[in-house]
Amino acid sequence: MMSEQTTLPLSSITAVITGGSSGLGFATAQHLLQRGATVALFDIDREKGEKAVREAGGNSHFYPVNVCSEDEVSDALQAFREKAGRINLCVSCAGIAPAARTLDKSGNAASFDQFRKVTDINLNGTFNVSRLAAQTMAAQEADENGERGVIINTASIAGYEGQTGQTAYAASKAGIIGMTLPMARDLAAVGIRVNAIAPGVMGTPMLLAMPEHVQAALSANVPFPKRLGLPEEFAALVAHIALNTYINGETIRLDGALRMPPK
Incomplete structure (x- = not known):
């Protein structure tokens, strides 16, 4: 006979x-807050963080944090x-994505400081936050259900198919993919699940500020639906992973079946 699992409501979530x-990150916070969760926004930018809490409302709190x-x-x-x-629940969305080829057109090597x-x-x-959240x-x-918490990290499809100029970004996201299963195995004994989401081209405010023709070009390679992903779709997947107690050690692509071309 299958054992009965009790699913916690989103209102019982206390998330970082x-x-x-x-x-x-903000889309995820809004999604959870609208469903009664208690949410802490960690961000290095105090002004943006305090503004985000005012906008999000609900039981939200801001903490100025450098994830490193x-x-x-x-x-x-x-x-x-x-x-x-x-x-x-701990969701890591902090990240940067500057682009630089290994050698530029003049044959100069990419900045090692930027790669680092x-x-x-x-x-x-991401590892620093994950390990300390796990300790807590x-x-x-x-x-x-015997569960003490869920860690969800943000990878990227660039971790599988990095494009030209994405050596640093692709390497960092591949690292997140690579640590997901061993971390889930490490933390299984204490009832903590670990998963990652690998988004494709998402309609974040930064991307939506680009010209229409740039957005159209990014969407053109997505098989279906032929559009940018919605931040709300990322947030909904976070919520599903948080509540589905059998999803563990997995990296889930959220990309409309997109496989990135070289450039």
Whole structure:
């Protein structure tokens, strides 16, 4: 006989979202808040973060956090846990995506400092937040399913098919994909699930600010639906993963069947 699983409502979610004041992070925060969740927005930009909390409303809170700082992440997690009582969802959306070819047209090598900055924020920052969130979650009581928390990290289809000029970005996102399963295996004993989402071309505010012809070109290669992905679709997938207790150790592509061309 199959054991009965109890699904928690979204209103019981207490979530930390890095990069939470814009783009996919903010869309996720709004989605959860509208359904009664308690949400902490972690972002390095204080002005944007405070504005995002005012706009999002609900039970939202802002903490200025550099994801690469052990002390800042640890302090913010502790402060939010004391306020909310527990943390059962951590979503990492903080990241940057500058482009640079390995050699430019004059034969000059790409900046090593820029490569390190991208991988430091996107990959090392994601691991830093994940490990400290896991430490916080592991100290909590398990729910009826034996679960103490869920970690969802943001990869990218560039982690599979990086385009020209994306060596740093693709490497950082491939790293997130690569650490998902072993981290899920590491944390299984304490009832913490770990998954990643690999978005395709998403209609974030930054992308929507580009000219129409640029947006059309990006959408043209998407098999179906032939459009940009919606931040709300990313947010809905986060919510589904949070509630579906059998999704673990998985990277889910959210890309309309897009496979990126070289450029």
